[in-house]
Amino acid sequence: TKEDVLNYVAMGKKAQPSSEEEIVNTTYPKDKLVPLSMIQKSMFKTMTRSLKIPHLGYSDEYVLDNVIAFRNSINDYIAKNNHFSFNKxxxxxxxIKSFSIALKQFPILNACVIDGDDANTAKLKFRGSHNISIAMDTPGGLVVPNIKNIQAKSIFEIASDIQRLQEAGKKNTISPNDFQEGTITLSNIGIIGGSFLSPVVVSSEVCIAAIGKIQKVPRFENVKDEVTGQVVEKIVGKHITTVSFCADHRVIDGATVARFSEKWKNLLENPVLLSAELR
Ligand code: CAO
Structure with missing residues (x-):
């Protein structure tokens, strides 16, 4: 809400963590009652509103070996060209970019429910911009700013937007505008750890996806034997991640989420297709 954003901005102006945050991050030898930090208050209100949403869950495993190679090639290019504000x-x-490309075919996942207390008054608001919210783990706690107009941005432009938000997040100085008008959320919890997450849809959106830890695991694959030329089933190491979706089941069905996930998965498993879809 506007009030939450103003509180966050006030926190940033203090430059130092508030005494409430210090309290939350301290170890207590004895029981003690403490008030919620600013960010906890905001989470409390947002998540309480989300309780009204019946959540639909869906998960799948994506193989990321090709996207790892794709990223390595991009980073080789960045290393040889010094005009970027980041070194990888x-x-x-x-x-995020592939998520937005997949979203083009599923505009309902980028919509929101207006007047959702009653089916007769409820409306769906379809939104033209892909303002993808990203869950960010900051020293003060979870914040969810968004990057606007992803549909019109390059992978490099998105990388500099993330860098800007991460730097501001460390100082609690993310601007109010960055918190407004998010349309769908992506959370990469895998950076910290874990495979599955049960993310919570916020009331101004209808879908959230969470990415788990990228890890190398054994999987079956048909491989051509170099000596005999025969195709045989072998166990090979694959880099996989688990993606968990939650959607507002009042307006989104499981088949829509499954089809969206298949489209996104296809782009990530075949970055050549992703490149072909880039503008
Ligand atoms: N699994 C394993 N490693 C991963 C990964 C994953 N899913 N995603 C990224 N990484 C690795 C990258 O490979 C990179 O390391 P190398 O450069 O050595 O290869 C490193 O993590 C980069 O991490 P980063 O934090 O600098 O950058 P990012 O752009 O990948 O992520 C952000 C940005 C803001 C999403 C992330 O910092 C963050 O805060 N994630 C936590 C989200 C969260 O808390 N979700 C829970 C919400 S519900 O409470």
Whole structure:
């Protein structure tokens, strides 16, 4: 809400963590009652509103070996060209851009429910811009700013937007505008750890996706034997991640989420297709 954003901005102006945050991050030898930090208050209100949303969950495994090679090639290029404000990109700009490309075919996932208390008054607001919110783990706690107009941005532009938000997040100085008008959320919890997450849809959106830890695991694959030329089934190491979706089941069905996930997965598993879709 506007009030939450103003509180966040006030926190940033203090430049130092508030005494409330210090309290939350301290170890207590004895029981003690403490008030919620600014960010916890904001989470409390946002998540309480989300309780009204019946959540639909869906998960799948994506194989990321090709996207790892794609990212390595981009980073080789960045290393040889010094006109970037960063010296490498993470997976996030690629995840976000491909998410937006997949979203083009599923505009309902970028919509929001207006007047949702009653089916007779409820409306769906379809939104032209892909303002993708990203869950960010900052020293003060979880914040969810968004990057606007992803549909019109390059992977490099998204990388600099993330860099800007990460730097501002460390100082609690993300601007109010960055918190407004998000249309769908992506959370990369895998940076910290874990495979599955059960993310919560916020009331101004209808879908959230969470990416788990990228890890190398054994999987079956048909491989051509170099000596005999025969195709045989072998166990090979694959880099996989688990993607977990939650959607507002009042307006989104499981088949829509599954089809969207298949489209996104296809782009990430075949970055050549992703490149072909880039503007
Ligand atoms: N699994 C394993 N490693 C991953 C990964 C994943 N899913 N995603 C990224 N990484 C690695 C990258 O490979 C990179 O390391 P190398 O450069 O050595 O290869 C490193 O993590 C980059 O991390 P980063 O934080 O600098 O950058 P990012 O752009 O990938 O992510 C952000 C940005 C803001 C999404 C992330 O910092 C963050 O805060 N994530 C936590 C989100 C969260 O808290 N979600 C929970 C919400 S519900 O409470």
């Amino acid at each position: 990109i993470s997976f996030m700009p690629i995840f």
